[in-house]
Amino acid sequence: MSVTRAWAWLIALTATSTAVAAIGLSGRWLALVVLALAWAKAELILNRYLHLAQAPNIARGFALGLALFMLALTSLAVAIP
Amino acid sequence: MKYQTQKIALAYFVVAMALFAVQVTMGLVLGWIYISPNFLSEILPFNVGRMLHTNSLIVWLLLGFFGAAYYLIPEEAEREIHSPKLAWLQLAIFVIGTAGVVVTYLFNLFDGNWLLGNEGREFIEQPRWVKVGIVVAALIFLYNISMTVLAGRKTAITNILLLGLWGLALLFLFAFVNPDNLALDKMYWWYIVHLWVEGTWELVMASILAFLMLKLTGVDREVVEKWLYVIAALALFSGILGTGHHYYWIGTPGYWQWIGSIFSSFEVAPFFAMMSFAFVMVWKGRRDHPNKAALLWSLGCATLAFFGAGVWGFLHTLHGVNYYSHGTQITAAHGHLAFYGAYVCLNLAIITYALPHLLGRDPYNQVLNMVSFWLMSGGVVFMTFTLTFAGTIQTHLQRVNGEGYMDVQDQLWLFYAMRFGSGVAVVLGAVLFIYAVLVPRREIIERGASQPAE
């Protein structure tokens, strides 16, 4: 994937985040959707902008760390009473 | 020993070890005062004894660093020290200054005098004239080693060592900043106390450890340097803003609680990296260096520093925990193991490595030296545990249940008694170490004939 295509994806994902907030989604569902979108954006930046895609072993390490982090964030975000 | 001026290190190491003996002896006296609080209360008040215990520690560690620099810089830079005369002058200033502090405090001389009187600021108690002396001596030292390095080969080890030592000296200038406002005074005060032991000293530690690993394990310099830069970066990244963990309750704004908690939590990273570094180097190393005691001290240093500074530091660094635990024996437990692991062991490692070369003997008397390692380390670790338990109980009784300070102290007596016992072990270990590196000339156990493996 070229950096330009990665950029187009990032724009699309950002627009989607804004759109789901704009259509009035809120609470836990909003958190789930926008955090998932942020996760995808973070992976794109790591793999395409920072070129981790060239180093699959390292990319896997980062992906694991990011996954655990997103899991923690999501748990804290949806734990709201 | 390749360079004549490395001999300078010998004098520094000997003075350092003499002060080490004073430091641990004073520690033993203080440990006894905890058990029997009126002991010596007329002639050596607790606060003065404590000052002697902490200040002699700092001074001997610094002298050890200076000695280490005078020892390793000629080898790294591949040339003689710029001016041996200046090095002797520097040592003389330190000795006179140290004696001045001791005499001033023991006899409470010149009370209130701007230049000669005691300053009474924890850890930087030195009368002002001594502080000036320290700065002058530090400048002489920096001039001397910088000139040596500039004229010679520049390596990562000397770069990081110089960075640490320059930072250390410049930060000491905050000893002259003494605002009337106590909160401000403490704020600047931590620029020295914290940014020394959790910043610049870590750089010194990493570079000396790197030198030892290079010599003892024979791993390629390139590999050692890569580790060294990573460790230095981690130390500065976490340590500088980690200062915030001292700003929780001294009147500084509330956001320091989060800055301090987050950054200081990562202060465990450089210590973990140093421990990994030491062990990985030994595993990868191809050299079977005869000085096993130096290797033992180096590995012990990296490991105990990780636990003392890293783990025991993290234990009470989060502000939610520290709200209850600050200023209890938990702090004392952390302080003892951190200083011992990170800086005492480091100095004893470089002394163990360097003295055989400096005295012109083969690595000798490994056994006594190694016994002293286990005796001293066992003592300090035991002390750390007793103080940690004491601190846990103290935190609960005093901070959670709200009992009075002295009522709680009475209930901690058993732990203080056990701590005194471990203190005896430490003092014996220290004496044994000094004897082992200075006196015997022959091996106690001869090396077996070496055979190729397999």
Add this chain to the structure above:
Amino acid sequence: MTTPQASVLDDLPGDLMMWVLILSELAVFGAGLMGFLAVRLTDPPGFAEAQAHLHSTGAGINTLVLVTSGWLAALALEAARAGRRARLRALLAGAALLGGVFLFLKAQEYADLWAAGLTFESHAFYTFHMLLTGFHAAHVLAGILLLGLVGWLATPRAVEAGAAFWHMVDLVWVLLFPVVYLI
């Protein structure tokens, strides 16, 4: 045994020290974001009320600005590798300019909060908001200076390091934005 073993670190795209920095920064911001969401659990209505005072649209636009700026920086690295100096400098200038736009929008948010009398101490939400976005903005500023420096040096190695820092700033923002502004 005696041959130096290849390390997985040799595969890292770019300088090892830059990756140490990136990882450290991610760890710090990550801890901050988790702290934020953890403290939010103690006062959800207060956090929701405080969040309503932020410019979430402005922050959304800032996401677009920053990822576009990151794209320009990534293209600049390709130009640097192709030896096209004028192009790489123009692209880095564009990236830095968008960084300036980001800071401008950010400053407006701070100014409005300030005008409404909302500071660090007003509520735990603002303590975190200002610490996290403030630290981030400081990195944007540092990144702009760094882009200027590597544009002046114009070597592939320098541009790679500068761009990597800039992408880290980008990465932190895409994680920070939903947590602080949206949810």
